[in-house]
Every structure is written in structure tokens, then in C-alpha cells.
């Protein structure tokens with residue numbers, strides 16, 4: 333498969349390394365080596381799929397331009413999900429396929445299933461409380477992480493007591509129906525997410541901790557293979573949850 337990399341930061345470079353090593357695919361275009369670069373339209377046209385890891389500031393514009401070339405997209409960039417209706421319209425109008433994920437790591441997607449399962453049971457039996465915590469490197473631009481938001485929505489879908497997400501520092505006591513999910517930015521952490529359930533009897537703590545960015549790159553490549561030849565918008569996490577990718 334011929335791949336256009338949109339964004340050549342930490343994730344773009346990780347993907348380039350992975351693609352070089354596994355030799356199944358080829359990078360035909362690298363974009364935004366410098367922030368002021370224009371999209372390399374000529375070479376993006378040669379690609380089977382474009383994989384975007386850039387920033388929420390420019391994602392809508394990139395999707396518009398790449399969709400107009402008829403190239404399917406994998407979108408790893410986070411922090412743009414309030415624009416999903418606009419993205420759906422662009423995808424439909426240009427008849428392309430687009431797959432996105434708050435977290436492309438396979439381990440994290442299995443973690444989502446585990447957290448859903450645990451929330452369902454621990455929300456029903458025993459008198460548990462639940463909370464979340466995430467930690468990322470100092471270069472991360474959005475907070476809370478897309479993965480934290482995804483985890484919070486999974487918890488609230490399954491844990492009846494929690495109805496409202498609270499991600500800010502509290503200067504008051506937490507209300508019973510609030511789910512508190514805290515964020516910390518420090519050092520070089522690739523992505524640490526923790527969900528804890530606490531009761532008078534015991535504590536259940538679930539942790540997903542990325543050692544490197546490799547897992548995100550592997551998942552994004554798997555998504556690229558999946559989206560090739562398809563039309564419409566897909567969420568990687570949903571596909572994974574439904575067992576479409578297995």
C-alpha cells in the first residue's frame with residue numbers, strides 16, 4: 333500500500349520507521365516537515381491512504397483538501413470531535429472512506445472493553461465509586477486526552493451512578509453523580525490511563541500504560557488496511573469493539 337504521511341512529528345516519524353521495517357507498505361509523501369509547508373498534493377494523489385497525525389487546528393482543512401483528491405484517510409489527530417458532523421459531510425460529499433480513533437493502540441482498545449465490562453459489574457454489585465486519571469508528556473496539546481474522554485464515556489454508559497464528567501480541579505466536594513477524571517502533564521510519558529473502583533471492601537485498579545508510540549502506529553496501519561476501498565466514516569474503537577477487526 334502507498335501511504336501519505338500527514339504530519340511528521342512524533343507519530344509521523346514513528347509510522348515512517350514502522351513502514352520501513354515491515355516492508356509491506358511504502359511512504360510516497362511526507363507532509364508538514366515544517367509547519368509552513370503546503371500539502372504535497374502531487375504525491376498525496378499517488379497514495380492509497382493518507383494517515384494524519386497533526387493538530388486539531390488544521391485537521392478540518394487537511395481533511396477537506398485530501399478528501400477532494402479522493403484519497404481515503406486515517407485520522408489519529410485528537411481534539412477535533414465537536415466537528416464530527418462537518419467531517420461526515422465532507423466524507424459523504426467526496427465519497428471517500430475515513431477512519432478515526434482517539435487511541436489506535438490495540439492494547440488500549442482491549443482496555444476499553446475491559447473497563448466497560450468492569451464498570452457494568454462494579455456499577456451493579458458492591459457499593460463502588462469510580463474515578464479516572466491520565467498522564468502524558470509535556471508536549472501534548474490537548475487535555476484531557478481523547479482516550480480519557482473515551483474511557484469516561486464508557487464508564488458513564490455502564491456505571492449507572494455516574495452521569496456527568498468532571499475534569500477540572502474541584503474546590504468543593506464532588507457530587508455523587510459526577511465522574512472525576514484528572515489529567516497530569518509531565519516528562520515523557522507516552523500515555524498512562526488508570527481507572528479505579530473503590531469500595532469499603534476493596535479496590536479494583538485498571539491501568540493501560542503505553543511504553544512507546546509503536547502501538548499507536550501499528551493500529552493506524554491496521555486501520556489504513558481496513559479503510560482502503562471503503563466509503564463512509566468509521567470509528568476504529570467501535571470496529572474493534574464489535575469484533576470487525578480481529
Ligand SMILES: NC(=O)c1ccc[n+]([C@@H]2O[C@H](COP(=O)([O-])OP(=O)(O)OC[C@H]3O[C@@H](n4cnc5c(N)ncnc54)[C@H](OP(=O)(O)O)[C@@H]3O)[C@@H](O)[C@H]2O)c1
Pocket residue numbers: 338339340341342343344363364365366367368385386387388389390407408409410411433434435436437473474548
Ligand atoms: N489516536 C491516537 O492513537 C494518537 C496517538 C498519539 C498521538 N495522537 C494525536 O496525534 C496528533 C499528533 O501527535 P504527535 O505526538 O505526532 O504531535 P507532534 O509531534 O506535535 O507532531 C504534529 C505534526 O503536525 C504538524 N503540525 C501541527 N500543527 C500544525 C499546523 N498548524 N500547520 C502545519 N503543521 C502542523 C507538526 O509540525 P511542526 O513539527 O512543524 O510543528 C508536526 O509535523 C495529536 O493530536 C495527538 O494527540 C493520537
